[in-house]
Amino acid sequence: MKKxxxxxxxxxxxxxxxxxxxxxxxxxxxxxxxxxAKPLFKGHEQPxxxxxxxxxxxxxxxxxxxxxxxxxxxxxxxxxxxxxxFGNGKQLxxxxxxxxxxxxxxxxxxxxxxxxxxWSGIWHGLEKxxxxxxVYPGDEDLTAHFDYLLPFFKDKRYIKVANKPLLIIxxxxxxxxxxxxxxxxxxxxxxxxxxxxxxxIGSNKLSxxxxxxxxxxxxxxxxxxxxxxxxxxxGKEFISGKEYYKRRIKTLxxxxxxxxxxxxxxxxxxxxDAGIVVNEVKFIHANVETYPMVLSTWDNTPRSGYxxxxxxxxxxxxxxxxxxxxxxxxxxxxHTESFIILKSWNEWAEGNILEPDLKxxxxxxxxxxxxxxx
Numbered sequence: 001m002k003k004x005x006x007x008x009x010x011x012x013x014x015x016x017x018x019x020x021x022x023x024x025x026x027x028x029x030x031x032x033x034x035x036x037a038k039p040l041f042k043g044h045e046q047p048x049x050x051x052x053x054x055x056x057x058x059x060x061x062x063x064x065x066x067x068x069x070x071x072x073x074x075x076x077x078x079x080x081x082x083x084x085x086f087g088n089g090k091q092l093x094x095x096x097x098x099x100x101x102x103x104x105x106x107x108x109x110x111x112x113x114x115x116x117x118x119w120s121g122i123w124h125g126l127e128k129x130x131x132x133x134x135v136y137p138g139d140e141d142l143t144a145h146f147d148y149l150l151p152f153f154k155d156k157r158y159i160k161v162a163n164k165p166l167l168i169i170x171x172x173x174x175x176x177x178x179x180x181x182x183x184x185x186x187x188x189x190x191x192x193x194x195x196x197x198x199x200x201i202g203s204n205k206l207s208x209x210x211x212x213x214x215x216x217x218x219x220x221x222x223x224x225x226x227x228x229x230x231x232x233x234x235g236k237e238f239i240s241g242k243e244y245y246k247r248r249i250k251t252l253x254x255x256x257x258x259x260x261x262x263x264x265x266x267x268x269x270x271x272x273d274a275g276i277v278v279n280e281v282k283f284i285h286a287n288v289e290t291y292p293m294v295l296s297t298w299d300n301t302p303r304s305g306y307x308x309x310x311x312x313x314x315x316x317x318x319x320x321x322x323x324x325x326x327x328x329x330x331x332x333x334x335h336t337e338s339f340i341i342l343k344s345w346n347e348w349a350e351g352n353i354l355e356p357d358l359k360x361x362x363x364x365x366x367x368x369x370x371x372x373x374x
Contacts, residue, residue, distance in 0.1 A: 002338045004327065005077035006368055007159070008354060009113065009344035012082060012096040014058040019092060023121070023131060031055050033349040037302035040269050044310075046301065048348065051356035058096050061105060067355070068106035071345070074365035075372040076354075078109030078159050079345060080168060085114060085145050087135035092119075101152055111159040112152065113168035113203060116175055136179035146189045153195065161218075161337055164199040165190065168221070172202040176215045183216040204293045204341070208286040219289040221341050222329075225322075228280035229311075232272040269301065274311040274318050281322065283329040292326035293341040294319065296364050299351030310351075316363040323371045342368070 013020075013030045020028040035055070037047040050056070052070075056063040071079065081100075084092040100110070121129035136142070152158055153165040160166060167186075169175055175182055183200060190198045201219040202212050208223045274297075283292050296319055301308030326340050344352050356362050 002335065004330065004338045004340060004372060006075060006340045006342050006372070007078050007080050007111070008071065008076050008342040009347070010079040010081050010110075011344065011347050012058060012093045014056060014346075015095065017093060017095075019131070029057075030347075030349050033302040040301055040306060044269075044301075045359070046299070048299070048302075048351055048353075049358045050348070051358050051361055053355060059099075061099070061103060064096070064100065065106040067345070068108035070355070070365070072108060074362070074369045076342065076345075076365075076368065078111065080111055080113045080341075082115045083112040083149075085116075085148070086119075086132050087137050087141055089141065089144055090132065091148075092132065097152070101155060107157065109157050109159050111166040111168065112149070113170055115170045117171050134174070136175070136182060139185070142179075142182060142185055143189070146186055150193055153190070153193075160195075161199040163196040164218075165195060166199045166201065168201045168203055169217075170203045171205055172212065172215055172217060173206055173210065187216075199336075201291070202288075204343070208284055208290065210286075212286055212288045217288050218336075219291060220286040222283050222286075222290050222292045224281050224283045225277070225293060225295050228282070229272070229277045232270075232277065269306050269308060269310060271310045271312045274314045277311065278318050278321055281325060283325065285333065289335050291335070291339040291341055292329050293343055294322035294326055295343045295352065296354055297351050300349065302349045302351070316360070316367050319364055320367045320371065323367060327371065 011030065016027050016029055024032065034047060039046045053063065053066060058064060068079075081097050082093070083097065084094070086092070097112075100106070116134050118134045119131040121131060149167075158165055169183075183198075186200075187198050199218050200216065201221060202210075202215075202217050204221040204223050204226065206223060207227070208220060212220050283290070295311075297314045298311040299308065301310060323340070330338050330340070342354060344350075344354070346353055346355050348355075354364050354368075356365070
């Protein structure tokens with residue numbers, strides 16, 4: 001088995017931009033929602049406060065270097081920066097990646113996940129308000145997009161698989177439906193510029209059962225966690241095959257079973273025990289190389305209030321169980337690279353973090369380091 005390379009999604013929305021000032025108020029960043037979060041029911045752990053790094057501003061180079069050193073110390077191979085190209089040359093939150101490129105610091109591997117989706121006000125209860133629409137205007141914009149990415153691809157820190165820059169596409173179906181030739185044209189431009197090709201991976205957003213090979217992808221980030229969790233988010237009980245037959249036998253024998261309340265509701269907040277979901281996680285192979293994704297914690301109520309969803313009873317031990325499942329899955333079949341996708345480094349308004357907070361400190365990162373040492 002090749003060396004395991006954990007890659008962590010990295011959100012750049014920790015500095016003000018004019019668009020966010022206009023939409024949400026002067027000085028808005030991801031910290032705005034994090035800082036004003038309140039507990040919505042008894043025992044709800046909010047606000048979640050950052051630990052060693054504090055409420056940082058990513059425009060400060062020392063913060064970015066501290067993050068990279070922290071990640072490196074605990075075995076994270078690289079960051080996956082979210083990249084926002086909406087078409088017609090429109091970008092958002094590109095400043096941080098631009099400064100990383102221009103400065104040459106931090107000296108830490110990275111790649112991009114093109115977050116090709118429309119921005120709406122859904123995070124803040126304005127679902128129908130379109131802020132920026134994702135479009136694919138044509139070849140001129142496609143070429144401009146590639147030309148923007150090319151200096152990053154050429155950077156020695158950019159993650160490559162056998163001289164093929166790694167690019168993750170957030171929503172493969174949207175791209176394939178709206179611009180089916182986008183990937184093939186991107187690959188051609190990469191070859192024209194001295195690369196063997198691109199190594200393109202679909203994100204964890206969509207089901208593993210789609211035809212990613214047919215859409216032109218090399219790989220797929222596993223959707224196993226969402227698949228295990230969705231029945232609970234929809235208010236339904238997930239029943240495994242084993243449990244189904246167990247219940248059938250009890251029914252035939254006339255044994256009445258008490259219903260187990262797996263979903264707890266406090267007002268409209270949906271909560272689910274993390275251990276139950278993780279027990280149901282089963283990684284499967286898509287029709288392309290498939291990379292397991294593990295999720296540290298989740299509580300997006302700072303963004304969505306009572307419309308949020310919460311994983312309760314998280315712990316480093318439960319996170320370790322996911323990591324062990326991920327490594328077992330990677331051992332089942334040879335991969336070009338043994339990537340484990342960590343979601344996420346710093347999505348604080350979703351309570352989805354590996355960076356140290358005041359309660360857990362480095363406990364989740366320590367599990368990454370422990371599992372790699374084995």
